[in-house]
Amino acid sequence: MRMTPITLKKNQYALRAVFELAKRRGKGPTKISDIADAQSIPVRFLEVILNKLKGSGMIDAKRGFYGGYYLTRAPKQIRVADIMNFMQAPPKQEMCAACLAKSKCPYGHRCAFSAMWNRVNRAVLQVYNETTIQDLLDNDRQLQGKHRSPRKRHFKTQQGRSL
Amino acid sequence: MRMTPITLKKNQYALRAVFELAKRRGKGPTKISDIADAQSIPVRFLEVILNKLKGSGMIDAKRGFYGGYYLTRAPKQIRVADIMNFMQAPPKQEMCAACLAKSKCPYGHRCAFSAMWNRVNRAVLQVYNETTIQDLLDNDRQLQGKHRSPRKRHFKTQQGRSL
DNA sequence: AGTTTGCTGACCCTTTTAGTCAAGAAGTCG
DNA sequence: CGACTTCTTGACTAAAAGGGTCAGCAAACT
Numbered sequence: 001m002r003m004t005p006i007t008l009k010k011n012q013y014a015l016r017a018v019f020e021l022a023k024r025r026g027k028g029p030t031k032i033s034d035i036a037d038a039q040s041i042p043v044r045f046l047e048v049i050l051n052k053l054k055g056s057g058m059i060d061a062k063r064g065f066y067g068g069y070y071l072t073r074a075p076k077q078i079r080v081a082d083i084m085n086f087m088q089a090p091p092k093q094e095m096c097a098a099c100l101a102k103s104k105c106p107y108g109h110r111c112a113f114s115a116m117w118n119r120v121n122r123a124v125l126q127v128y129n130e131t132t133i134q135d136l137l138d139n140d141r142q143l144q145g146k147h148r149s150p151r152k153r154h155f156k157t158q159q160g161r162s163l
Numbered sequence: 164m165r166m167t168p169i170t171l172k173k174n175q176y177a178l179r180a181v182f183e184l185a186k187r188r189g190k191g192p193t194k195i196s197d198i199a200d201a202q203s204i205p206v207r208f209l210e211v212i213l214n215k216l217k218g219s220g221m222i223d224a225k226r227g228f229y230g231g232y233y234l235t236r237a238p239k240q241i242r243v244a245d246i247m248n249f250m251q252a253p254p255k256q257e258m259c260a261a262c263l264a265k266s267k268c269p270y271g272h273r274c275a276f277s278a279m280w281n282r283v284n285r286a287v288l289q290v291y292n293e294t295t296i297q298d299l300l301d302n303d304r305q306l307q308g309k310h311r312s313p314r315k316r317h318f319k320t321q322q323g324r325s326l
Numbered sequence: 327a328g329t330t331t332g333c334t335g336a337c338c339c340t341t342t343t344a345g346t347c348a349a350g351a352a353g354t355c356g
Numbered sequence: 357c358g359a360c361t362t363c364t365t366g367a368c369t370a371a372a373a374g375g376g377t378c379a380g381c382a383a384a385c386t
Binding site: 048065 | 375
Binding site: 327328329330331332333334335336337338339340341342343344345346347348349350351352353354355356 | 357358359360361362363364365366367368369370371372373374375376377378379380381382383384385386
């Protein structure tokens with residue numbers, strides 16, 4: 001059962017790039033090409049994306065020999081929503097906030113569907129809002145089996161609250 | 164704050180068309196052109212959509228003079244999810260079920276993001292699943308101010324459970 | 327100076343989505 | 357039957373969005 005593309009590739013790339021920067025936090029700036037390699041993203045495309053993302057203030061760049069990109073905030077302070085919202089193209093013309101139609105629909109907010117679209121909207125945003133980059137890092141560590149400490153862990157599966 | 168297109172136009176049209184048929188249920192078949200007029204959908208395009216939708220079994224058509232489309236089930240028995248799922252093109256190649264990437268991603272289900280994508284997925288599907296065409300009809304009646312009975316109604320706002 | 331790395335806008339190509347058309351099949355009416 | 361209406365269907369075209377590339381420039385380091 002397939003879903004309509006909730007995620008543009010551009011957005012996915014942006015998210016993965018930030019994720020990668022988070023992984024390497026504290027080790028100085030990371031070159032675009034390194035991020036691209038690590039996350040299998042076309043370099044040229046990533047240039048564009050990272051450059052745009054810089055405008056959000058959550059990452060910054062340094063040029064020259066030891067240059068590269070780096071996070072400006074702790075991974076815990078960056079929510080997936082921050083990235084997703086920022087990456088969205090600024091709405092060109094007025095659009096229908098309720099039903100997500102590209103142009104303002106004739107029915108306005110009085111259409112029978114708006115309540116449902118709003119619920120969908122909220123549901124998605126909620127997930128984005130409550131997920132931080134730190135959460136993703138934690139997830140990653142767990143999946144890679146790189147436990148910080150071999151301390152006993154009662155199973156926390158995906159179902160149970162791992163994210 | 165804009166969302167990525169959760170809804171294709173084709174899907175929206177399909178939903179609106181079914182909705183319109185539901186509205187006219189019991190009054191005999193409805194012509195494509197009437198549906199198109201009522202819902203502001205390009206006729207030619209709607210032809211294609213309705214024809215496809217017929218394959219789902221939730222609507223059927225009759226040709227000739229008094230012909231048109233009609234629902235085969237009660238609006239209460241049709242969930243938005245039924246329409247959305249059916250309208251999705253069958254996944255061409257294997258795709259990554261977890262992260263919704265078009266092609267199967269190299270990380271498989273072990274990527275740090277899959278848990279999040281799944282949550283998004285489930286959240287959206289849940290809304291689609293718990294919304295029936297009947298719900299939309301009810302919504303519509305309420306918005307149009309066409310209360311069946313002027314009986315007193317304690318406020319049920321969007322928040323409260325109107326959908 | 328020369329190298330490394332990011333910056334930036336313009337450009338292009340492919341896929342998807344949206345929409346159109348025309349000829350045909352199946353009913354209805356008289 | 358013949359005229360008319362309405363769905364049927366596959367092929368076709370147009371437009372937009374998305375994904376990706378490039379070249380030349382601007383900093384920063386050695």
